[in-house]
Amino acid sequence: MIRTFDAGSYDCIVVGAGHAGCEAALASARMGIETLILSINLDSIAMMPCNPSIGGTGKGHLVKEIDALGGEMGLNIDRSFLQSKMLNASKGPAVHSLRAQADKHQYHVEMKRVLENTEHLAVKQGEVIALVIENKIIKGVITQTGAHYRAKTVILATGTYLGGKIFIGEAEILSGPNGLAASYALGDSMRQEGIELRRFKTGTPARVDKRSLNFDKMEVQWGDKEYELFSFMNDSLPLDEMPCWLTYTNHHTHEVILSNLDKSGLFTGSIEGTGPRYCPSIETKILKFTDKERHQLFIEPEGRDTNEMYVQGMSTSMAEDVQLAFMRTIPGLENVEIMRPAYAIEYDCIDPQVLKLSLEFKTVEGLFSAGQFNGSSGYEEAAAQGLIAGINAALKVQNRDAFILDRSEAYIGVLIDDLITKGTDEPYRMMTSRAEYRLILRQDNADMRLTEKGYALGIVKEDRYKRFKEKMRIIDDEMNRLATTNLKMNDVNIILEAIGSSKVMQSIKIIELLKRPEIFYRHLVSIDVTRPAVLSKDIIKQIEVSLKYEGYIKKQLQQIDKFKDLEERKLPIELDYLNIENLRLEARQKLDAIKPASIGQASRISGVSPSDISVLLVYIEQMRRKKNA
């Protein structure tokens, strides 16, 4: 161990400055807590080592929620996007998902600028090599250069750096993502402290030289003409759009891959880590889906100031020469030149079941963690956890109760509850189908669900809160107007006839018309003369959704009531499950390992049956009465 020196003291230290680390540090600093963020390399702050985009199905919901809670991701992608698209626009409002292509370098620059200019936040380069833990309480960290920082709380956001190992064909390289230095000593320090680590794996496709591509043979992919932005703080921003391109593999590609399988790290057995099912490598896809004649590839720009293009759909751990050979069988890529080869990367992470719902370790007070280190995958999933970990570290310092979103309040709640309660055996990706109350957890109402909470926490500032309150006021007024304004029968019937909707027999309130599935605000423009000018697109959408899907929304709200009832029955953390005799053995062990916060959470643990829950209920009622007696 090298000589250490006292480098100062902070309320909160964040280890790592990826998407989780940035949100964590900003959240705690914005809540007024003296915060330090440490990164192995300051040039990799908010780096996007994989796809050049933010959002997508489920993930877009997370970004909107982060924004509604006063996080940075939504604002930052709005500063740096190249094109934007609302996925699932033709489907129901609950699954509309925004996704924007990002200028990676600009994304990094903007986020770094924000960090550097945030009050209460210090930004320093340094590799943490050890945690300082005394009596199961975190006390600080030590860096490679011997700096000993003392801290009340520490947030681990190590991403794929911890124990990183890269595979390209037969080449195995000790490295973090994108050729950056990995971190090995910290993992050893964690193991010494009894924190168990496991190996996960992920991968990224090659980056190719734009000058070597023939775009004539590909389909151009533009974003939406009328594009939405991520942040509730932005109404509209100008955009000089950049296109993506679509092309396909063919049987030649597949032949090259199949005849070179012995040159893939995945199949030679050298990779131990568990990879995600939802982003399989191209060799896995071809082997598993033999009847599929072609696989689509999107060629996406990495930024405005670079010729690097990202080949989405081509994640692989094949040797570099094989990568080149199979890519050159693809239309438009006949003369392709690789700038960075695809690779698979293995890294250390924890089983998130060792955490509380606040993302604090159950066994080490004041130590939090977020992001890929917790077994998730994706920038958005990482950022969401970072935000929550940062908020909770700050609350801890302020001696306030932890902030926990449940499954009925936010995708963030679903994400964290899934990780902590169910665990995961592959890098976890958010999907809309994981959310039970999807019709309530929409992108468009993320602010209505969360901004008030963010304000109470102190992370949402006055400007955002005022804007939000104003929006609520306009919606209220407009709902009132719709419920009280009558439209004349003859006027209405002309319009109804034109769109093939059944006619009315007398004058009708606007609200009743808008409840019809086929009638929208835009149809009534000519006759709705008292309509205020201030109605923005998102307010109109909000109102239309709440009126048209009232029945379903009500149904889901009832389900939520039932759900909440179980969530509100708290379980004391010190409960000795192993000695509750009437519980089945399996249930005792599972409950003891996870220490659920509520009956509701307990009921989601696999291996805990409804009758175990009954036993628990009777048991805690017994305890309560004995205590009161």
Next chain:
Amino acid sequence: MLTDTIAAISTPIGEGAIGIVRMSGSDSFKIIDQLFRAKSEKSTWEDKKFKYGYIFDEDRLIDEVMVVKMHAPNTYTRESIVEINCHGGAVPLREILRLCLKNGARLADRGEFTKRAFLNGRIDLAQAESIMDLIQSKTDRGFDIAIQQLEGNLSKKINHIRHALVQLMARVEVGIDYPEEDIEEITYQEIQNDLQRTSKILDDLLKTSRTGKIVREGLKTVIIGKPNVGKSSLMNALLKDARAIVTDIPGTTRDVIEEFLSINGIPIKLVDTAGIRETEDIVEKMGVEKSKSYFNTADLIIFMLNGSEQLTEEDHVLIDKVKGRPAIILVNKSDLEQNIEIDYIKKQFESHQIIYTSMSKDIGVEAIENAIQYMIDEGGTTSTQSEMVSNARHIALIEKSQLHVNEAIKATINRLPYDFIEVDVKEAIELLGFITGDSVSSDLMNEIFGQFCLGK
């Protein structure tokens, strides 16, 4: 799970003129309002006062009842309670219970009313221990039953239906979660076809499943044998012993008599046939045709032989017909001198139970009841009270899930967005999962990733 409404039959089945179905929980008033029609429309509800009227299943009259509503919190469970006093037979009790379950109640676990009374502070700590034991014993029993039923055809079928729905949902979901993948999107018409197929299967299942039929219609049991072998005496003996509910079924002729009775809680529909012999007599032939059809569709046959006589040609015809069917063989008049070719009978019915009875001396009636019970157990259907009830739970779940499938069909026809259609499909899968013990989310993920090629 906690504040949902529970229901159970709270009086012993088959005994007493009056039976009670009880519900507890916040929806219990809402549920009874859907089932109950007061005799006098003017009468109003008063707390803890009886109201007289009828229970209907949509437009079908089930029973004449007295109903009392008790408002929370001054009740046994401290929740709103409804008690339905109906006729004491198995059939009305089960029908009313089934209707409560279908309309949103959940079947109470053993001791659950008491458990709620405890959790809501109504009864004291000393009783908590015994409640724990009850829950535990329920677990052990429940486990055995679950295994038994999992192996049964019903569960296989349910797994099958459920899987079809999960597959459908995976196709819908994959379009939602991977909108840009190169996967053909499912059409409304495909969804509708799939759902209608499932709804039909659920319908058939409800109509034909042995368990469902037994609860609804009783175990169809036919007594056959040549004239004067003692069929009517047997019928009377069984009815007397079971202190049974005797119902006149309209439309039956003098040749076929149907009676309902309850053996250890299982409703039995007993049919005494006019005999299945060939005849030229037109009038008699009508009765025979009817008997034949009853015979062919019976769940169980009780075949009576006269032990005091040698086998006749008619007996031989019947022996051939009964072989290979679920049947109990009675050698009646066993108190008289035996002339029947008993070794031959034993050989013909090697795998059947043979019981020696004497209707006139009241010998063997209990043995017949036991044999019927045994036959039901062997048939994979359940027998004891709690098992029977746990089947009522399954039926309620199947009915509810069918309602959701039909809702989803409606949404499909109205061209609602996929994510709305899917709300009800998911609910249906969840309900069927309560029978098989599977959860939607993990199955769905496996299906999505197993079936489709996705990725970056």
